[in-house]
Amino acid sequence: xxxxxxxxxxxxxxxxxxxxxxxxxxxxxxxxxxxxxxxxxxxxxxxxxxxxxxxxxxxxxxxxxxxxxxxxxxxxxxxxxxxxxxxxxxxxxxxxxxxxxxxxxxx
Numbered sequence: 001x002x003x004x005x006x007x008x009x010x011x012x013x014x015x016x017x018x019x020x021x022x023x024x025x026x027x028x029x030x031x032x033x034x035x036x037x038x039x040x041x042x043x044x045x046x047x048x049x050x051x052x053x054x055x056x057x058x059x060x061x062x063x064x065x066x067x068x069x070x071x072x073x074x075x076x077x078x079x080x081x082x083x084x085x086x087x088x089x090x091x092x093x094x095x096x097x098x099x100x101x102x103x104x105x106x107x
Contacts, residue, residue: 001039002056003105006097009086010048018084019045028073036064050085052097 010018022043033041037058044051058064068074082096091098 002061003102004052004054004056005100005102006052007088007100008050008052008097009088010045010050011084011086012048014084015045015048018081021080026073026077028071029077032068032071032074036068038064048086050097 037056039055039057041054042052044053056064085096087096088098
């Protein structure tokens with residue numbers, strides 16, 4: 001299992017709408033997340049910054065992320081979410097959410 005942390009901005013005017021969508025995530029999106037070997041997924045919000053955390057339990061992260069990206073329902077969900085988000089200028093090429101380095105963990 002690999003832990004992932006990532007961060008992205010949230011446009012202030014979109015905060016309530018973003019929360020409403022995430023209070024009732026579409027079943028198809030949740031199904032794809034699970035089928036792509038993602039577990040224990042959380043998103044936190046502070047001062048218009050979203051922090052995402054999940055655990056990946058698969059063997060081929062790139063293939064699972066390609067599978068997720070190809071899913072039509074997930075694409076529809078992302079089309080709604082992306083205009084609400086504000087990617088960080090420090091993100092790497094090809095990133096939407098900025099990947100974070102894990103510097104500490106304890107069970």
